[in-house]
Amino acid sequence: RKEVEQDPGPFNVPEGATVAFNCTYSNSASQSFFWYRQDCRKEPKLLMSVYSSGNEDGRFTAQLNRASQYISLLIRDSKLSDSATYLCVVNGERFGAGTRLTVKP
Amino acid sequence: SQTIHQWPATLVQPVGSPLSLECTVEGTSNPNLYWYRQAAGRGLQLLFYSVGIGQISSEVPQNLSASRPQDRQFILSSKKLLLSDSGFYLCAWSVNSQGEDGYTFGSGTRLTVV
Secondary structure, three states: OOOEEEOOOOEEEEOOOOEEEEEEEOOOOOOOEEEEEEOOOOOOEEEEEOOOOOEEEOOEEEEEEOOOOEEEEEEOOOOHHHOEEEEEEEOOOEEOOOEEEEEEO | OOEEEEEOOEEEEOOOOOEEEEEEEEOOOOOEEEEEEEOOOOOEEEEEEEEEOOEEEEOOOOOEEEEEEEOOEEEEEEOOOOHHHOEEEEEEEEOOHHHOOOOEEOOOEEEEEO
């Protein structure tokens, strides 16, 4: 089993839709969790940390479920500019392969 | 503010040729430094990380090596490139070990081995 697994997608959604991605991890002792955004042929950029109590940043909500060992990212009111690949990171070093999102007009 | 520089942006090298990619960080001291590789359509694979000058940890056995000759300089090298070395190489830094406060990535080097 891979340390960090993500649904590769692609997720194709219309503007304004709500979309959610999950990321599962195998190490139950994992302590730090992040979501990164990577645009085509660019470097990943930190989107948000994931805290135990869940956290929100504008249209983006991140949650952690330790019992089931997954983190999630919810995007509300999708914008065209949200089109990108979303990578989860567990314990700072282990990246998922990414979930590709395309938001269409 | 902290910045990270990585070069070159693109590189085409023949099989068997040597490689040297350089990464430098400005605006911080004693950063944790990382080299990642991303194959086409794949996730990021951690290659090396360094917590200080001369301290290199390798994640995967391969024909690549890394060195940290100065506090804010991280170099990825190979004596003889393989076709499988093609990919997007990313340098990153973090304040805390294991990137507990997140990573900042350089703009990457796209390497094609032909």
